[in-house]
Amino acid sequence: MxxxxxxxxxxxxxxxxxxxxxxxxxxxxxxxxxxxxxxxxxxxxxxxxxxxxxxxxxxxxxxxxxxxxxxxxxxxxxxxxxxxxxxxxxxxxxxxxxxxxxxxxxxxxxxxxxxxxxxxxxxxxxxxxxxxxxxxxxxxxxxxxxxxxxxxxxxxxxxxxxxxxxxxxxxxxxxxxxxxxxxxxxxxxxxxxxxxxxxxxxxxxxxxxxxxxxxxxxxxxxDSIVVLYQGSIVEIGDVDPVIRNPQHPYTQLLVASIPWPDPDQRWQRGQRAGVWREGPPRMAVGCKFTDRCPRAMPMCRESIPPFYQVEPHRAVACYLYQGSPVIAAEEITRVLSSQPAGR
Missing domain, CATH: 3.40.50.300 (P-loop containing nucleotide triphosphate hydrolases)
Structure with a gap:
């Protein structure tokens, strides 16, 4: 269609x-x-x-x-x-x-x-x-x-x-x-x-x-979500698994920054976004999130990661998942569920 x-x-x-x-x-x-x-x-x-x-x-x-x-x-x-x-x-x-x-x-x-x-x-x-x-x-x-x-x-x-x-x-x-x-x-x-x-x-x-x-x-x-970072899609999928179990390090940072409505819970030093390494806003080559990513690898600085289909209804642009099938950028929308979430 x-x-x-x-x-x-x-x-x-x-x-x-x-x-x-x-x-x-x-x-x-x-x-x-x-x-x-x-x-x-x-x-x-x-x-x-x-x-x-x-x-x-x-x-x-x-x-x-x-x-x-x-x-x-x-x-x-x-x-x-x-x-x-x-x-x-x-x-x-x-x-x-x-x-x-x-x-x-x-x-x-x-x-x-x-x-x-x-x-x-x-x-x-x-x-x-x-x-x-x-x-x-x-x-x-x-x-x-x-x-x-x-x-x-x-x-x-x-x-x-x-x-x-x-x-x-x-x-x-x-x-x-x-x-x-x-x-x-x-x-x-x-x-x-x-x-x-x-x-x-x-x-x-x-x-x-x-x-x-x-x-x-x-x-x-x-029902579904597309996560953008500096003009590029980094993760796409059905909203429930993406928010509950984010796969891309940037999505993980976004989710970790959400305050929980629990007065007994205190921010832990390791949870603060400030512990992530800051860097220039853009790179000429490679993944744009490299200089903020705690799990960056040498290949991340050398080339832009493709989209990997890590689940039936989720794709992530990250070399951490290079064992998963690669999806062309033009086809990533097809990983989304065709039906409303019904939550």
Missing amino acids: TALLELRNVTKVYTRGTFVRSSTVALENISLSTGGGAPTITALAGESGSGKTTLGLLLLGFLTPTSGQVLYEGKDLRKLSAQEWDTFRRDVQAIFQDPFAVYNPFYKVEHILEVPIHKFRLARSRAEARTLMEKALVGVGLRPEETLGRYAHQLSGGQLQRVTVARALLLRPRLIVADEPVSMVDASLRATILESLRKLNREFGISILYITHDLTTAYHIS
Whole structure:
């Protein structure tokens, strides 16, 4: 089955400066597909600067790759016709980190929701449009009578983010790219927004790419997970085994950094991330994590490790597992389970 969206050998380099130019490699030779088969929630996790947001913007068509292709149902985004772009915009929706930065403060909530209704001709009358808006708001846990008629600044961050989810729900997209959707809301509201996303997935059959630095929320909501480090995928698999038993040393570091909600447990000296050796942020060759890795070998500095399939539904880019079968980078997505986790 053809994936809805696919990154094929994508590299993205940001350049700056006029006379003295410098460049930053945000993504390097990434191959990944999403939105094909059964609707699932895939987490894209990593530290700040790992390339998560850049990957999301490429999938949304807001950025073009320096090399490689972004494919929509097998066709390069750069070659889509105007009509195909309209279909793409309806099929693929976005939820961004800061809801206050997304909306014009001069418009009321009605305008926020009416734009996609008019753009895609979802209603034949104002009454029908009103009904659609009310159903969408109720679907994300908001009361229409308390939400419609208000400006964006009159809503809390959690309410406005749920309006964003409702806006996406109106279009019944096939995929939602959610970039840190709960990082700017109170902890008490995070579960509500995450549950709204889960509802979109389970009740409406919408796949979700959940971009986050928070492994706890990734574990709570996702079926599978992709771990990024400095623009490269280091581990991919079903979320439960990856979080409970991480294989790549970087994933192990991320999981070890999660504080446990136990007041009797104290940080041990060997558990601190600070004991890991620091080094330059990038290497010209070899594994990018080498200078922080306590298990680095000479070969790690000499060449980039391929992906090894260490379990039926997991692949790791690390020479520690060189006895396992090698998977081509273009095929790593196939190791993911085709069914939701059901946790």
